[in-house]
Amino acid sequence: MANLRQLSEKLGLSQTTISRALNGYPEVSEATRQRVIEAARQYDYEPNSSARRLATGKARTIGHVIPVAKHDMINPHFTDFIAGAGAVYSQRGYDMLISVVDGDKEAETYRALSRNRRVDGVIVHGPMAHDERLPLLAEIGLPFLVHGRTLQAEDSYSWVDVNNRRAFREAARHLIALGHRRIGLVNGWEHMVFAQRRREGYEEALREAGLEPDPALMSSNEMIEPAGYEAMKRFLLLPDPPTAVICSSALPALGVMGAAREFDLMPGTGMSIICYDDNLSFLDIGPGGMGLTVMRSGIREAGRHCAMMLIDRIEGKATPSQMLLEAELVQGSSTGPPPAALVAGKTSAHR
Amino acid sequence: MANLRQLSEKLGLSQTTISRALNGYPEVSEATRQRVIEAARQYDYEPNSSARRLATGKARTIGHVIPVAKHDMINPHFTDFIAGAGAVYSQRGYDMLISVVDGDKEAETYRALSRNRRVDGVIVHGPMAHDERLPLLAEIGLPFLVHGRTLQAEDSYSWVDVNNRRAFREAARHLIALGHRRIGLVNGWEHMVFAQRRREGYEEALREAGLEPDPALMSSNEMIEPAGYEAMKRFLLLPDPPTAVICSSALPALGVMGAAREFDLMPGTGMSIICYDDNLSFLDIGPGGMGLTVMRSGIREAGRHCAMMLIDRIEGKATPSQMLLEAELVQGSSTGPPPAALVAGKTSAHR
């Protein structure tokens, strides 16, 4: 059955009543409602979404704008994020609109999305320290939620973020407690705020243990396999190489492991490794998979939270709000006391 | 400016004329058109998409349905595919709708998408040998294009696929020409048609060289790192291990490399490796990246072709059509004559 009118003629009821029955309005009698619902199923009727959107003024759609330059990398974490967010959209009757645009057309795209009324709100990905998208979205009045935080006024907008500073501080503390004094950091690009925060957490832990952060033991790069490999190799060629390393993500961790292996350093005994783990579905680096000790906070859950909070906001069930997720340390076999400490018997073995 | 009526009042023109001017109809005078376009820009007017969709009956949206079970893996190739498809959608004024649904609700989702008129067509991902989605979509009359092929009547529907059989035949031939006789295959799950075709191509090449395919040298599994590792390890523990291996994808290739390294087999001299390469933006396994010899066909281009062909079809510019992409052999440093042949001097070095 194509539309309301036809169904109403079939049933001898007005379109109004049918609409009300189907949309759960209270004023329609239970008998009528049942009859309508039954008929809708029988005749395979479903409201036309454009018509409904036009009438209600709601798009029931959330947008994700993905800027991509020609041969740009596209963030592999995105897949799992949208798996989480998308599941929530489906449950709550929203559509997910993904807009892949040239890197320099992002602002323009937000403007168009808003003018068109194609979306009720957007999720902002990969926030920079000072991100021009936030004032833009505020100006055009498009509800948004940021996955991550900027350094702008934190409580003026909605976000979902991981406590990256704490995660990396805890990781470093864990290694320090095991006896490590030379700890490397394989980080992402620091124009991404989360990477900055991660370094800060790492440095905090070092300093509170009386260790001075050494720039030679830090790298900031794309979070991909070769970047991890190169960073680790550079570390290991130092006169005073690290006995442990903290890595920012699963992909570079593969490179880190590869480099360690080239130097015959077994994870956990020759070299301790802790990796931040987004719990990517296609790359299980933690115990159960590759067995690394990880700081874990699932990016799928982050996606779910983002979707829920933005929808609540759009539906007026919440005001701008924030959520700080904590990463959890999961013991694998890639951490242990440093080789020197083992020999000197300075530390008791963990576990 | 919110809508057409307001703009028409501002300009002292009818809504009709403005609509025509903006939509490029020929009958409006050039002077008027310029004036309208200028005013639209100035007042920041853009047509409401729901209204337009309702009036035209076109959604200008392409759907992608992604079935995901609770703790399922979500295909990492998807990211690059949608980067390619999404770029085309943007250029041609289409929206991309992604529907993440429970694994068992896929059919229901297609039905809803169609009844609602939310999309003009869909891309079908990950076709099975006999895929029930195709008859379903044909029945409900929703235009679709398959990324890959089923074993159903190939010219009855539109698809874009890689010539997987040929790619793997060529890869195997290349290794055979180098002198290899024991060649392993690290494949994906064979309920995916492309994996079947890959094995067939591999077996063809072996047979034409008088080699009998050995089940002990084949594995079929999820295309992730640990699967590659386990398969390779199993191969290497055989009494008569392979001297070369063909791998289905970048992620398992990492595992294959890792296992080879554990056995002190250098890629290219101790162990030849050819990998099928989707040219994932975040994992460059070919020359320039990890340096493997690869059979390459970019999945982003595949996404582009899918999008273009489906849109052409929807807009009546084309009938159902098919496109078979060829993978290209790209020489890296992971292939060479087998160690035994080197010693015996049976083969001249390649290149």
Place this chain on the structure above:
DNA sequence: TTGTAGGCGTTATCAA
């Protein structure tokens, strides 16, 4: 070349 009027399929207001 421009304008009038009706329709697209819903939802929402007001009256019965």
Place this chain on the structure above:
DNA sequence: TTGATAACGCCTACAA
């Protein structure tokens, strides 16, 4: 509890 009727904002015959 139900029903007319008027939006919602655009497109498109048909008329001028």
